[in-house]
Amino acid sequence: MLLEVKNLHASIEGNEILKGINLNVNPGEVHAIMGPNGSGKSTLAQVLAGREEYEVTEGEVIYEGKNLLELSPEDRAREGIFLAFQYPVEIPGVSNVNLLKTAVNEIRKYHGEEELDAFEFLTLIKEKMKIVELDESFLKRAVNEGFSGGEKKRNEIFQMAVLDPKLAILDETDSGLDIDALKIVANGVNKLKSKDKAIILVTHYQRLLNYIVPDFVHVLYNGRIVKSGGKELALELEEKGYDWIKAPSNSPKGGEKKVVTSN
Amino acid sequence: MEKTLEFKEWFIKNFSEFERNLNGEKTPGVHKLRKDALTKFKELSFPTLKDEDWKYTNISPLFKYNFSLDSSGKEISSEVISRFLFDEMEHSLIVFINGRFSKQHTKLLNLPEGVIVGSIADAIKEKNPIVEKHLGRYADHSNQIFTALSTAYTRDGAFVYVPEGKVVDEPVHIIFLTSADEQIITQPRNLFVADKNSQVTIIEHYVTDDEKIYFTNSVTEVVAEENAIVNHIKLQEESKAAFHIARTEIDQERNSNFSSLLFSTGAAIARNDINSRFNDEGSEATLNGLFIIEDEQLFDVHTLIDHAKPNCNSHEHYKGILDDKSRGVFNGKVLVRQDAQKTNAFQQNNNLLLSNNALVNTKPQLEIFADDVKCSHGATIGQLDDEAKFYLKTRGIGEEAARSILLHAFASDVLKFIKIKQVRDYLEEIISKRFN
Numbered sequence: 001m002l003l004e005v006k007n008l009h010a011s012i013e014g015n016e017i018l019k020g021i022n023l024n025v026n027p028g029e030v031h032a033i034m035g036p037n038g039s040g041k042s043t044l045a046q047v048l049a050g051r052e053e054y055e056v057t058e059g060e061v062i063y064e065g066k067n068l069l070e071l072s073p074e075d076r077a078r079e080g081i082f083l084a085f086q087y088p089v090e091i092p093g094v095s096n097v098n099l100l101k102t103a104v105n106e107i108r109k110y111h112g113e114e115e116l117d118a119f120e121f122l123t124l125i126k127e128k129m130k131i132v133e134l135d136e137s138f139l140k141r142a143v144n145e146g147f148s149g150g151e152k153k154r155n156e157i158f159q160m161a162v163l164d165p166k167l168a169i170l171d172e173t174d175s176g177l178d179i180d181a182l183k184i185v186a187n188g189v190n191k192l193k194s195k196d197k198a199i200i201l202v203t204h205y206q207r208l209l210n211y212i213v214p215d216f217v218h219v220l221y222n223g224r225i226v227k228s229g230g231k232e233l234a235l236e237l238e239e240k241g242y243d244w245i246k247a248p249s250n251s252p253k254g255g256e257k258k259v260v261t262s263n
Numbered sequence: 264m265e266k267t268l269e270f271k272e273w274f275i276k277n278f279s280e281f282e283r284n285l286n287g288e289k290t291p292g293v294h295k296l297r298k299d300a301l302t303k304f305k306e307l308s309f310p311t312l313k314d315e316d317w318k319y320t321n322i323s324p325l326f327k328y329n330f331s332l333d334s335s336g337k338e339i340s341s342e343v344i345s346r347f348l349f350d351e352m353e354h355s356l357i358v359f360i361n362g363r364f365s366k367q368h369t370k371l372l373n374l375p376e377g378v379i380v381g382s383i384a385d386a387i388k389e390k391n392p393i394v395e396k397h398l399g400r401y402a403d404h405s406n407q408i409f410t411a412l413s414t415a416y417t418r419d420g421a422f423v424y425v426p427e428g429k430v431v432d433e434p435v436h437i438i439f440l441t442s443a444d445e446q447i448i449t450q451p452r453n454l455f456v457a458d459k460n461s462q463v464t465i466i467e468h469y470v471t472d473d474e475k476i477y478f479t480n481s482v483t484e485v486v487a488e489e490n491a492i493v494n495h496i497k498l499q500e501e502s503k504a505a506f507h508i509a510r511t512e513i514d515q516e517r518n519s520n521f522s523s524l525l526f527s528t529g530a531a532i533a534r535n536d537i538n539s540r541f542n543d544e545g546s547e548a549t550l551n552g553l554f555i556i557e558d559e560q561l562f563d564v565h566t567l568i569d570h571a572k573p574n575c576n577s578h579e580h581y582k583g584i585l586d587d588k589s590r591g592v593f594n595g596k597v598l599v600r601q602d603a604q605k606t607n608a609f610q611q612n613n614n615l616l617l618s619n620n621a622l623v624n625t626k627p628q629l630e631i632f633a634d635d636v637k638c639s640h641g642a643t644i645g646q647l648d649d650e651a652k653f654y655l656k657t658r659g660i661g662e663e664a665a666r667s668i669l670l671h672a673f674a675s676d677v678l679k680f681i682k683i684k685q686v687r688d689y690l691e692e693i694i695s696k697r698f699n
Binding site: 049050051052072073074076077078082083085088089090091092093094098099100102103106107110142159163 | 648650651653654655656657658659660661662664665668669671672673674675676
């Protein structure tokens with residue numbers, strides 16, 4: 001197994017957001033995590049990437065047999081985890097090429113490999129740029145600064161292609177994209193797919209799943225995975241919306257106290 | 264208070280001895296200027312925190328020391344000088360050691376006809392008419408005691424003159440190296456005159472080979488005549504125990520273009536006054552700066568851009584990176600006089616605090632008396648962006664490298680204005696060493 005999430009609880013500033021997530025991801029699989037706004041999808045993505053603002057209060061995450069929660073965000077990335085941000089950060093003064101060069105070489109150093117020379121590096125990024133149809137002038141621009149929404153998302157996929165992760169977590173990479181940009185992004189993701197890599201797609205909409213076909217679909221609601229199924233579950237959600245998931249009869253049995261309110 | 268008086272008294276008493284050593288440099292015009300300045304020096308007082316212009320800069324530590332004039336005639340090896348040179352750059356180099364011109368280290372390229380690059384002491388001795396005309400004319404000594412001190416003790420410094428229509432292609436690099444076994448004061452007195460339609464790039468570079476206590480009190484006057492272009496870069500890498508008080512006064516005639524870049528990492532207390540005045544229409548001034556300080560260093564820059572005439576543009580951008588208990592002061596005054604319609608004046612000051620104990624006082628000061636102008640100013644004080652740092656980490660970049668990338672990015676906003684790659688590289692190297 002590549003990733004094993006067991007009873008994961010996480011909170012921020014004392015508010016519990018994740019309330020016992022269980023998720024198993026094997027190499028070669030594509031998992032979609034869907035759910036209404038505020039259900040904890042992005043939190044799960046951020047916790048897996050190592051954001052320190054979230055406190056893991058219970059449970060564990062095993063990645064390739066290692067305790068993931070003990071690794072720093074940079075070591076998680078070096079071990080092959082990649083998070084495509086929902087809102088990629090603008091970094092004025094740092095060029096895309098500088099970020100990538102530093103990232104590639106820091107990762108190589110971690111694995112005891114030699115740094116790439118300028119020629120090898122340029123060959124690598126030029127090849128990967130084609131995947132997301134980015135122009136070369138893009139390399140010299142500051143990271144995400146003044147980028148359109150679509151450019152930012154393409155940049156995430158471009159970085160992913162260069163860093164070649166074993167586990168890619170895409171946090172709402174599809175939201176805000178027009179259909180052409182969506183196809184470019186999906187195409188980029190599909191090119192990364194292989195039998196020893198896995199992808200977790202966090203999304204609000206089913207639309208992306210027309211282009212990246214998931215093996216499993218999980219519905220996250222109120223900090224828990226309340227339903228799992230195959231790709232047909234996404235279609236069902238598209239048709240019925242999330243309300244039927246939210247209905248009390250579908251909420252999982254457990255020790256959670258019901259809050260009684262008077263009418 | 265007593266200390267301050269003692270400090271002042273010494274310079275008054277010592278003046279006659281200074282005069283005796285001047286020999287041929289006691290030419291009537293310049294010497295009258297010295298004596299006038301000494302009279303003013305006697306009348307003026309050293310600033311305290313009660314003076315509005317020195318409100319945040321406590322200069323009193325300066326008066327704890329008895330600085331003397333250097334008489335050692337110390338020799339410095341080329342190896343030491345070479346540490347402060349830019350790699351593979353063709354340029355003219357003049358060197359001052361403990362305030363005095365060093366012929367041995369000076370190398371001038373083939374300069375265009377009539378261009379003068381050298382020691383102002385020599386120019387004074389030769390009664391150079393350019394020096395006699397301009398020296399002391401812009402840096403008014405009647406109301407600023409450090410300028411009065413500099414003027415009274417006018418001895419040596421750099422003199423650059425570019426005649427009408429001449430372009431000096433390669434930069435002029437001026438090194439002021441202080442290397443003293445005793446606590447000395449050096450007072451470089453510089454004059455840069457660019458005549459009509461001329462162009463020159465001058466790098467004023469303050470360095471030391473030792474982290475000793477000394478005092479640099481420099482005054483630089485810059486004249487950009489009609490349609491002249493002057494690029495001025497000042498690199499201040501003094502000892503972290505030293506005092507650096509510097510005034511740069513710029514006089515701009517019609518359609519002239521002056522740009523200044525101040526890079527400052529040295530001195531226990533560094534105070535810079537940079538004042539530019541537009542005497543005629545169509546001119547442009549760009550003042551940029553980056554200071555990087557730590558421990559208990561204090562850096563202060565006071566700028567004044569005097570829009571005395573219409574249709575002039577000024578841009579100002581100063582940035583600071585402060586660590587530990589260091590303190591930064593920025594005061595940017597823009598004066599737009601009644602006559603100065605169609606003025607554009609932009610000013611920006613951004614500071615990055617790397618520690619909870621660092622402090623910045625920033626004050627934009629716009630005084631606008633014309634009604635058809637565009638002026639803006641802004642100031643920010645913040646910390647390293649945690650979001651950006653996390654983003655870099657998720658790409659496999661470690662804490663140190665992420666920090667270094669972000670600090671370089673912050674600095675690059677100012678460094679990008681340096682057109683000479685070798686100088687930019689030299690500064691990038693300093694930043695890398697400081698933050699890696």
